[in-house]
Structures are given as C-alpha cells and as structure tokens.
Amino acid sequence: MEIIDGNQIAASINRELHAEVASLTGRKPCLALVRVGEDPASVSYVKKKEKTAAEIGVTSRIILPPITITQGELFRLIDELNENSTVDGILVQSPLPPHLDEVAVFRRVNPEKDVDGFNTVNLGKIAQEDSSGFVACTPAGIMELLARSHVDLNGKHVVVLGRSLIVGKPIALLALQKKTGANATVTICHSATQNLPAITRQADVLIAAIGRPNFVTATMIKPGAVVIDVGINRLADPSKKSGYRLTGDVNFSEVAPLCSKITPVPGGVGPMTVAMLMQNTVKAFRLRSSR
Amino acid sequence: MEIIDGNQIAASINRELHAEVASLTGRKPCLALVRVGEDPASVSYVKKKEKTAAEIGVTSRIILPPITITQGELFRLIDELNENSTVDGILVQSPLPPHLDEVAVFRRVNPEKDVDGFNTVNLGKIAQEDSSGFVACTPAGIMELLARSHVDLNGKHVVVLGRSLIVGKPIALLALQKKTGANATVTICHSATQNLPAITRQADVLIAAIGRPNFVTATMIKPGAVVIDVGINRLADPSKKSGYRLTGDVNFSEVAPLCSKITPVPGGVGPMTVAMLMQNTVKAFRLRSSR
Numbered sequence: 001m002e003i004i005d006g007n008q009i010a011a012s013i014n015r016e017l018h019a020e021v022a023s024l025t026g027r028k029p030c031l032a033l034v035r036v037g038e039d040p041a042s043v044s045y046v047k048k049k050e051k052t053a054a055e056i057g058v059t060s061r062i063i064l065p066p067i068t069i070t071q072g073e074l075f076r077l078i079d080e081l082n083e084n085s086t087v088d089g090i091l092v093q094s095p096l097p098p099h100l101d102e103v104a105v106f107r108r109v110n111p112e113k114d115v116d117g118f119n120t121v122n123l124g125k126i127a128q129e130d131s132s133g134f135v136a137c138t139p140a141g142i143m144e145l146l147a148r149s150h151v152d153l154n155g156k157h158v159v160v161l162g163r164s165l166i167v168g169k170p171i172a173l174l175a176l177q178k179k180t181g182a183n184a185t186v187t188i189c190h191s192a193t194q195n196l197p198a199i200t201r202q203a204d205v206l207i208a209a210i211g212r213p214n215f216v217t218a219t220m221i222k223p224g225a226v227v228i229d230v231g232i233n234r235l236a237d238p239s240k241k242s243g244y245r246l247t248g249d250v251n252f253s254e255v256a257p258l259c260s261k262i263t264p265v266p267g268g269v270g271p272m273t274v275a276m277l278m279q280n281t282v283k284a285f286r287l288r289s290s291r
Numbered sequence: 292m293e294i295i296d297g298n299q300i301a302a303s304i305n306r307e308l309h310a311e312v313a314s315l316t317g318r319k320p321c322l323a324l325v326r327v328g329e330d331p332a333s334v335s336y337v338k339k340k341e342k343t344a345a346e347i348g349v350t351s352r353i354i355l356p357p358i359t360i361t362q363g364e365l366f367r368l369i370d371e372l373n374e375n376s377t378v379d380g381i382l383v384q385s386p387l388p389p390h391l392d393e394v395a396v397f398r399r400v401n402p403e404k405d406v407d408g409f410n411t412v413n414l415g416k417i418a419q420e421d422s423s424g425f426v427a428c429t430p431a432g433i434m435e436l437l438a439r440s441h442v443d444l445n446g447k448h449v450v451v452l453g454r455s456l457i458v459g460k461p462i463a464l465l466a467l468q469k470k471t472g473a474n475a476t477v478t479i480c481h482s483a484t485q486n487l488p489a490i491t492r493q494a495d496v497l498i499a500a501i502g503r504p505n506f507v508t509a510t511m512i513k514p515g516a517v518v519i520d521v522g523i524n525r526l527a528d529p530s531k532k533s534g535y536r537l538t539g540d541v542n543f544s545e546v547a548p549l550c551s552k553i554t555p556v557p558g559g560v561g562p563m564t565v566a567m568l569m570q571n572t573v574k575a576f577r578l579r580s581s582r
Contacts, residue, residue, distance in 0.1 A: 103419065124415035127460050128394065155483045157490075163467055169418050176454055176479055185490065187478040188467055192446045199448075199476065 001256055004149050004228075004263045006141075010271040013144065014056055017278050021057035029285035030059040031089040031115065031277075032081050036074070036100070037067030042093045049091070052274045058281055061087065067097050074100060075108050082110040088288055089115035089281040112287065115280035118166070126173045132287070134280050139170040141272025142207065142228055146181070149261055151205065151226050153184035159203035161216070161249070163190045167209040167230055175205075196220070208249035216250040218258060227255060227262040230269050292547055295440050295519075295554045297432075301562040304435070305347055308569050312348035320576035321350040322380040322406065322568075323372050327365070327391070328358030333384045340382070343565045349572055352378065358388050365391060366399050373401040379579055380406035380572040403578065406571035409457070417464045423578070425571050430461040432563025433498065433519055437472070440552055442496065442517050444475035450494035452507070452540070454481045458500040458521055466496075487511070499540035507541040509549060518546060518553040521560050 021028055031053055035046045046062065053060040065077060074092075081090050090113045096102050106118035114122050117136035125133030135143075146153065158175045162168040168188060175184040189199055190210075200206055200220040208216050209230035221227065231249030248265030256262050263269055312319055322344055326337045337353065344351040356368060365383075372381050381404045387393050397409035405413050408427035416424030426434075437444065449466045453459040459479060466475040480490055481501075491497055491511040499507050500521035512518065522540030539556030547553050554560055 103421075120412050120415035120419060120421075122415070123418050124411035124413070127414045127418070127464075128411060128456060130394075130411075155485050157485070163469075165419060169464070169467075172479075173418075173460070176460075176481075178454075178481075183483045185478065185480050185484040187476065188463075189476050190467075190469075190474075192474045193476040194446050194448070 001259050002149075002261045003256070004145055004261055004268060006145060006263060006268040006271045009145060009148050010141075010275040012148070013272075013275040013279065014052060017058075017275075017282055018056045020282060027086065028057055028059050029088045029281050030061060030086055031091065031281045032061045032063060032084075032087045034063045034065070034074075034077065034081075034090070034092045036065050036069055036093070036096055039095065042095070046093055049274055049277060052278060053281075056278050058278060069100075071100055071104070074105060078105070078108045082108075082113060087113065088285040089113055089277075091116050091277065113284055115277060115284055117170070117280065123165075123170065126170055126177075129177050129179070134283070135174065135276075136166050136170055137273040137276040137280070138167050138209075138230060138269065139174055140276040140280070141269055142171055142230070143174050143181070144276065145228065145263065145269065145272055146205070146226070149226075151261065153182050153205060154180075156184045156204040157187065157202055158184040158205045158207065159187045159189060159200050160207045160209065161189050161200070162209035162211075162230075163188055164209060171207055171209070210249055212249055213247040214249070214251040216255060218251070218254040221255055221258045223258050224260045225258070227259050228269065229263050229265050231265060232270060292550050293440075293552045294547070295436055295552050295559060297436060297554060297559040297562045300436060300439050301432075301566040303439070304563075304566040304570065305343065308349075308566075308573055309347045311573060318377065319348055319350050320379045320572050321352060321377055322382065322572045323352045323354060323375075323378045325354045325356070325365075325368065325372075325381070325383045327356050327360055327384070327387055330386065333386070337384055340565055340568060343569060344572075347569050349569060360391075362391055362395070365396060369396070369399045373399075373404060378404065379576040380404055380568075382407050382568065404575055406568060406575055408461070408571070414456075414461065417461055417468075420468050420470070425574070426465065426567075427457050427461055428564040428567040428571070429458050429500075429521060429560065430465055431567040431571070432560055433462055433521070434465050434472070435567065436519065436554065436560065436563055437496070437517070440517075442552065444473050444496060445471075447475045447495040448478065448493055449475040449496045449498065450478045450480060450491050451498045451500065452480050452491070453500035453502070453521075454479050455500060462498055462500070501540055503540055504538040505540070505542040507546060509542070509545040512546055512549045514549050515551045516549070518550050519560065520554050520556050522556060523561060 050060045111119045111121040117134040122133040172186045176186045197220045205226045207228045213233040229248035229250040233247045234244040237245040341351045402410045402412040408425040413424040463477045488511045496517045498519045504524035520539035520541040524538045525535040528536040
C-alpha cells in the first residue's frame with residue numbers, strides 16, 4: 001500500500017511553476033484575490049494563496065471589500081478586474097456573506113480570468129472536453145495527483161461519492177473524457193443511492209467527496225482499489241491546541257490496508273488545490289498573452 | 292411489458308403547446324431555422340420542424356444560406372438573429388459542412404435563444420441544476436418520456452451507454468439532479484468500458500445512445516428494467532421503398548419481453564425531439580417577455 005503524498009506532489013508542481021514564471025521576460029502573471037469580510041477560514045485561505053503566489057513569482061493583488069458591500073458594488077469591482085489588462089486571474093473567496101448571490105458573482109467573472117473554474121462556461125467546457133477552459137482546483141488537483149501517482153484511469157471503473165458542483169460532477173466529467181489518463185467508466189453516487197457498498201466495491205478508483213467523517217469503511221472497498229479522500233471534516237479534539245482535528249470521508253486506519261494507493265487527510269488532495277490555482281493563473285496569463 | 296409510445300406523448304405535448312400559444316395575445320413565439328446547403332436529411336428535418344411549428348402556432352423563419360457560406364458570414368447572420376427582438380429561438384441545423392466549425396457556431400448563438408441547448412453556457416447550467424437554461428432536445432425528450440410514463444428515477448440506478456455531448460453527458464447530468472423525478476445513481480459506459488454486461492445488468496433504467504444497431508441484447512438486461520433506445524441506425528433493407536429501415540441500439544425482439552417498459556425505434560425518443568424544440572422555443576419567448 002502506498003500513501004499518495006499530496007504535499008510532495010504539490011511542492012513539485014509549485015517548483016515547476018516557479019521555473020516557468022522565472023523564465024518569463026516582462027510582466028509576471030497576476031492573480032486578484034477578493035475576500036469579502038473577515039471570515040477566519042477565508043482569511044487563512046487567502047493568506048496561504050498569497051504566500052504560495054509569492055513563492056512562485058506570481059503577483060497577487062489582495063482586495064478586501066467590507067462585509068457590507070452590495071451585490072452591485074461587488075459586480076462593479078469584478079467588472080473593473082475583468083477589464084484590467086494587468087490582471088490575469090480573479091478569485092472571489094467563498095463563502096460569501098448570505099446577502100450576496102454566489103453563483104451570480106462567479107458568473108460575473110470573465111471566463112478567461114476564472115481561475116477558480118466556477119463560471120458556467122468553464123463547467124460546460126469540461127463536458128465539451130475543451131481544454132481552453134479552467135477546471136476547478138479540487139477536481140483538477142485530483143486528476144493531477146492520479147497522473148503523478150501513475151494511476152491510469154483508462155477502462156477503469158471510477159466511483160464518485162458526492163455530486164457537488166465543485167467536486168463530484170466535474171471530477172466525474174474529467175474521468176470520463178476520452179483522453180490519455182482518463183477514459184474511465186464512471187458511477188456517481190449520493191445520499192439517495194441504494195445498496196451503496198455493493199456499488200463502491202466495484203470501484204477500481206473510489207473518490208469520496210461527501211463531507212461525512214469516516215463514512216467509507218472497509219466493507220465498501222474492493223481490495224487493491226485506489227482511494228482518493230476529498231473530505232476535510234473538523235472533529236472536536238480537546239487534545240489539540242486548535243480544539244479540533246481534520247478527518248477525511250474515509251476511515252483511513254481500516255481502509256488503507258486494503259488499498260493499492262490512498263490519499264491521507266490532511267496532506268492528500270488539500271495541498272493540491274492551491275497548486276492548481278497557481279497553474280490556472282499561469283495558464284490564464286499564457287492564453288491572454290497569446291491572444 | 293409496456294411499449295412507451297413516443298408519437299402519442301409528443302402529440303400530447305404539442306397539443307398543450309398549441310393551447311398555450313393560442314392563449315398568448317400579441318406576437319407569437321418565433322423560431323429561426325438556419326439550414327446551410329441541401330443535405331437531404333437536413334432538408335427533411337427542417338421541414339418537419341417547420342410543419343410542427345405551424346401546427347402549434349409558433350412562427351418559423353427559414354433561412355437557407357448556400358453551402359459556400361463562410362464562417363464569418365454565418366457568424367454575422369447569427370449575430371443579426373441574436374439582436375433581432377422578434378426572434379425568440381435560433382436553431383442551426385447540424386451537420387454543417389466541414390469548412391464550418393460547428394462548436395464555434397453553436398457558441399455564437401445567444402444562450403437565451405439557444406433552443407437547441409448546444410451552447411456551452413446551457414450545458415454548464417445543467418450541471419448547475421439551473422433551470423433557466425435550455426436542455427438539448429434529445430435528453431430533454433427522454434426525461435419527459437420517463438415522467439409521462441410514470442417512471443420515477445429517485446434512488447434508481449440509471450446506466451447510460453454512450454458519452455456524447457448531445458445525449459450521454461446531458462442525460463447523465465439530468466438523471467443525477469436533486470429534483471423530483473430525477474435523483475438517480477448514474478453510471479456512464481462507453482467503448483472503453485470493461486465487463487459491460489455486468490454493469491448494464493445493474494440498470495433499473497438503461498439508456499442506450501451509442502449508435503450501434505441491435506447492440507443491447509437480452510443478456511445485458513435486468514428483468515423488469517426500463518429501456519430507452521436513443522439509437523437511430525439505418526440498415527439496408529431492399530424490401531423497403533426507401534431501401535433501408537430504422538433500427539435502434541437495442542435488439543428489441545429479444546430485449547422487450549424482459550422489460551417493464553421500453554421505447555421502440557422508430558416511434559420512441561425520435562418524435563420527442565421536435566416537441567422539445569417547440570417547448571424550448573415557447574420557454575425562450577416567455578423568458579424574454581418577462582425580462
């Protein structure tokens with residue numbers, strides 16, 4: 001059994017991006033990070049993105065509108081970033097406060113600067129197998145983890161647990177693409193699925209993205225399967241300084257011995273998302289420069 | 292075993308649409324049908340659409356550019372229709388001649404007039420479960436056939452054969468939606484799928500859309516399954532005046548006795564597509580009028 005080391009793979013990607021950005025003459029790729037309000041998790045996510053951008057040589061521009069910003073004001077802010085020729089990528093950190101319509105905000109971002117991959121057009125492009133678009137960072141990170149762990153999905157049965165718009169559906173569409181490394185048979189399961197263990201036991205590759213701690217147990221696994229755990233659940237743990245520990249959707253201790261490869265939580269899919277954001281930003285820069 | 296009568300269901304929908312259109316005061320919904328060149332199948336499809344529109348009371352406008360039209364000229368034609376406030380829906384009949392880029396043409400159509408549902412934005416909206424978009428006519432027709440045949444997909448295992456952009460992927464995303472009538476577990480199979488009969492035998496509802504005549508045989512069916520045959524294959528048949536007969540992807544004579552419900556070919560999914568085009572056109576009219 002091999003534990004897939006997301007930290008190490010993300011670090012490799014960041015090094016490659018650093019070399020790529022260093023080789024650029026003139027202006028460097030620029031990522032605008034928009035954070036509305038002071039949500040503590042958002043503060044820490046944006047800080048992490050800013051830090052990684054700096055390591056790679058990507059310019060970041062941090063915009064911190066107050067939590068009272070109206071939808072119209074946020075739209076105008078996004079419009080300005082859309083039109084600003086020195087900005088390549090735009091990320092609006094979610095969650096947004098409840099008075100703002102998140103989907104409408106994501107749609108406002110120019111698809112060509114939508115490095116978060118949440119715009120409707122970029123979702124449609126995954127279905128169209130059109131690689132000119134941007135894939136959301138978590139599903140993109142999963143595909144990259146699999147490729148760099150030498151897991152070829154061709155002809156394999158991939159079972160996805162969860163049908164969310166940011167993980168389940170895009171990863172299913174990516175695994176299904178008629179491309180090298182993909183080309184899998186795909187089953188998508190969710191809360192209404194009957195006889196779930198009978199289905200997950202058919203998975204050559206099981207991708208768990210349902211947000212329920214330790215949900216996937218040994219009886220749900222075919223021996224030799226590859227298991228990708230997308231869950232990031234906080235469980236109360238008084239022994240930790242933070243008061244909690246992170247747990248995936250997979251019961252790691254009982255499932256891992258059955259697997260050929262498995263991602264841990266933390267240190268699996270998580271670290272990949274920021275690397276993919278940077279990769280998307282460099283891609284946006286290149287696409288815009290070549291136009 | 293019940294044979295699902297697509298002709299009858301389509302006729303009901305057309306009658307409902309006729310009543311709806313008759314109740315409109317003022318301008319009627321208008322569909323622009325663009326047919327490039329004289330491909331015989333396209334001539335007959337466009338004629339059928341024009342005829343059904345007339346029956347329902349939808350105005351149709353037929354535009355017949357020559358096969359020599361350039362991409363730029365076709366774009367300008369579409370732009371004019373996009374801007375024309377008396378046009379509600381635009382359909383560019385496929386296939387287009389090889390010198391025209393079909394995907395680019397479909398993307399040129401304003402998503403709000405894209406009654407064919409082929410624009411990237413409308414694909415993305417299916418994934419987003421955003422019902423303000425337009426679903427392509429074949430997958431929309433399948434969902435309508437199932438609903439009007441009282442097949443509730445909730446908790447059922449739907450297996451889709453084929454991953455095309457116009458049938459396989461959208462029908463998979465529709466069956467997966469967290470909506471009344473949908474909410475299914477979905478598996479998508481294709482040419483690279485291993486042990487296909489073992490997967491299709493798990494299907495409560497099997498949707499065959501691969502374009503291979505009589506491909507689905509009795510050994511691939513779970514007794515009691517619902518089978519939807521999307522295939523329209525022409526087989527040479529000297530006994531017919533036309534010289535061919537239409538055959539689905541399902542070996543009807545051996546599969547039908549095992550099913551609870553099955554669609555025939557012809558007379559199953561086929562007749563639904565024009566009815567769905569008309570439904571989309573009336574929807575486009577209503578959405579534009581309410582704006």
